[in-house]
Amino acid sequence: PREVRQIIDKLGKKRGGEYQEYLYQWIRQLMQPTPDIKRVAVDIEVVTEKINRVPDPREASQPVIAIAFCSSKKGESKIFLLERREREDFKLYFDDEEVEVKYYRSESDLLREAFEEMKRYPLVLTFNGDSFDLNYLYHRALKLGFSKDEINIRLGEDTADLKDGIHIDLYRFLFNKSVQTYAYGNSYKEVTLDAVGRTIVGLGKKEIDEETSIGELSDQKLAEYCFRDAEITCKLSTVHNNLLLKLLLLFTRISRMPIEQVARHSVSAWIRSLFYYEHRRRNYLIPRPEDITRVKGGTYTKGVIKGKKYMGAMVLEPVPGIHFNVIVMDFASLYPSVIMQFNLSYETVRCPHEECKENKVPGTPHWICRKRKGMASMLIGSLRDLRVNLYRPLSKRKDLSDEERIFYNVNQRAIKVFLNASYGVMGSEAFTLYCPPMAESVTMIGRRLLTEVIERASELGVKVIYGDTDSVFLKNPSEEQIKELSSWVSNKYGIDLTVDKEYRYVVLSERKKNYLGVFRDGTPDVKGLVGKKSSTPLFVKKAFFELLKILSEVKSEEEFEHAKEEIRNYIREVVEKIKKKEIKIEELAFNVMMSKKIEDYTTLPQHVKAAKMLQQIGREVKEGEIISYVKTVDGNGVKPIELARPEEIDADKYLTILKTTFQQVLEPLGIEIEEKRIRRLVDFM
Structure with missing residues (x-):
């Protein structure tokens, strides 16, 4: 579109020639429509020896009794x-479309037809298919006498690929922390088909009696159960106008990785692939980590956090208490902006040019090249520019369709997924292009920017009550002071500081x-407090959010005394x-959640x-499963809820948890909690 070209031309002229090439390169790729690829979601059911026991796919000792195919194309869904x-x-x-139900007298015929059915689709989706569904089908077919040539599946160490198509395991894609956080806004907490289905699709698994095994279900119940799993998997790729598929395709375009590898690997692998591609495009040798460290050297500052090699982000000491009319301003994509604006890359930090050594990084002996543009600066910077100046503004335009x-x-x-992960990846020692001085330079410049913003705010007469990494909390600033602070940062550094x-x-x-x-509308916003954490017991959460409800109704300092009395009474009850x-x-x-196998x-x-x-x-316990347990008075101190009895609950431990949770909010309000004996918590006022 003409408007897009005008924005890119303006950005290109502002940043310079080579940078402009990057912008056009991205636009040529990202402005292409994302195809609605014909796809099918596959789910299998197997006779189980025990209830809740998942069969071992390598042994494949039990027969496959159902295979569901939920197609993205109307009228083509089937169940065998x-x-x-x-x-x-x-x-x-x-x-509203009838699903074709087909019976097979022989399991071999069922599997043979299933392989043929999958060949009809360029894209096959599963949920945990790498570890189970396709893995089981492969080994079961071998057990039934199939030759490897007859099986449309190729197994890797932890993968299951198709010979005639692409297999995407959505479990592995949605398990990706960056996807979960930045693409889906932490909307799902548990990576199970039921949890993500209910959250993203609005559809959960079919419930069956816990005492009934899969093999004991009637054919109709079995078909409904199996097909529902395939339906959720298919709809994960179609809801919100094919959002998941579009994201996958865009990640593929940005990272220069095959789509199935994007689905299986973390964002660090995507970024590594992008940088490796760029090295090859420029005919550069890809340096080894030890070569980078040998040439560039180590870090200068000391890390505060254990295991950190250099000083991290700046966090101000908060001013404890209640503060009215607080405005939070933050830097838009601070670290990507720093990488772009200050030309940070492994080849530009501590460059060999004598004349560049005056261009120091604050608080370090490092310097930054002035003679050439860095690869990271242009790659990350151009993506950042596209998001901030093009895609995000256009996504909010009411005059567009x-x-x-x-x-x-x-x-x-x-792009947000890449940007938010970029510094974390490049600042990690595990990254193959890790450059200690470059990683340190990013945080040191970030610290300097935050320090200067605080100093400038003070000069303008605004009190800063807290600050963290890329944001400052301003107490009772005027509109004029906010505008002045924002324009000062923009004019000096070319980085946006906006009201968040x-x-x-x-x-x-x-x-x-x-x-x-x-x-201002009374909605509470909680950061880092125990009461909001997903693992916190429900009764503590309920009590915590009741406390928040009382506090959210406070409109002035005078109303706090009444709120305190309400809180006292409520805690006594709990x-x-x-x-x-x-x-x-x-x-x-x-x-x-189980982050790995037991x-x-x-x-x-x-x-x-x-x-x-x-x-x-x-009971089979899998990676990604949520374990629910309670604290008990027995020797173990803990039991899963399935095995615990009310009389075994350790009341003292739960009172301590309640105290810890409330203390974080009540202390700044001037409400002291009894320290000597937790059982006197009711008297803490």
Whole structure:
């Protein structure tokens, strides 16, 4: 479009020749429509020896009794069933279209037809297909006498690919922390088909009786159960105007990686692939990490966090208490902006030119090249420019069609994933192009910018009550002071400092990265406080959010006394319920995800202890599963909720948790909590 070209031309002239080439290169790729590829979601069901026991795909000892194919094309969805008893006469529907139900007398015929069905699609989707579905089909086919040539699946060490198409395991894609955080805004907490289905699609798995195994289901119930799994998987790729598929394709274009590898690997692999591609495009040798360190040297500053080799982001000491009319201003994509504006890259930091040595990085002996543009500076900077100046503004334009706004929004979300991860990746020792002085320079410049903003705010007469990495909390600033601060940063550094949040008031404790804010409309905003964490027991969350509700109604300092009395009374009620053990076990549960397989843990955190107990009673516990456990008075100190009884609950420990949770908010309000005996919590006022 003409408008896009005008924006790119303007940016290109501002940044210079080679940089302009990068902008046009990105635009040529990213402005291409994302194709709606014909695809099918596949799910299988296998006879299980025990309830809740997932069969080992390598052994593949049990027959495959159902395979569902949910197609993105109307009228092409199917389910194949193994005939084990008299056929049932039933109908199955998907979005008002009848699903074809086919029976097979022989399991070999069922598998052979399944392989042929998958060949009809360029893209096959599964949820955990690398580890289970396709893996099981491959080994089961071998067990039934198929030759490898007859099987349309090629197994790798931890992958299952197709010979005649592309396999995307959506479990691995959605498990990607950057995708979960930046693309989906942490909308799902648990990476199970049921959890992501309910959150993203609005559809959960079919429920079956816990005492009934898959093999005992009627054919109709089996078909409904199996097809629902495939339906959720398919709809994950079609909801929100094919958002997931579009994101995958855009990540593929940006990273220069095959789409199936994008789905399987972390964002660090995407960024590495992008940089390797750029080296090859320029006919550069890709340096080894030890070569970079040998030539560029190490870091100068000392890390505050254990294991960190250099000084990290700046976090100001908060001013404890209640602060009314607080404005939070933050730098737009601070670290990507610093990388772009200050020309930071492994080849430009500590360059060989004598004349560049005057261009020092503040607080370090490092310098930055003035004679050439850095690769990271141009790659990350051009993506940042496109998001900030093109895609994000256009995604909000009311005069554009819905289709155009969606297109621009998907692009800006895809780029956001790369930008937000870029410094974290490049600043990690695990990154193959890790350059210690470059990583250190980014944070040191970031610290200098934040320091100068605080100093400038003070000169303007504005009190800064807190600051963290890329943001400052300003107490009661005027519109004029906000504009002056923003334009000063823009004029001096070419980086945007904009209003991010407006609070009616903020409650700060002495702890960094912990605060409670109440927006002007009364909505609470909680950062780093225990009461909001996903693993916190439900009863503590309920109590915490009731406290927030009381505080959110406060409009002036005078109203706090009444709010304090309300809080006192409410906490007394909660404490009494804990002491009398009147709270349901489910509400006392900690819910923690298994980040790896049980056998891969070298230590025994409490959720793993609970998982081992479940394993001992024959329950299969998988990576990515949420373990719910409670604190108990027995020797283990913990039990999964499935095995715990109310009388085993350790009330003292839950009172301590309640105290810890509330203390973070109550201390800055001037409400002291009884320290000597937790059982006197009711008297803490």
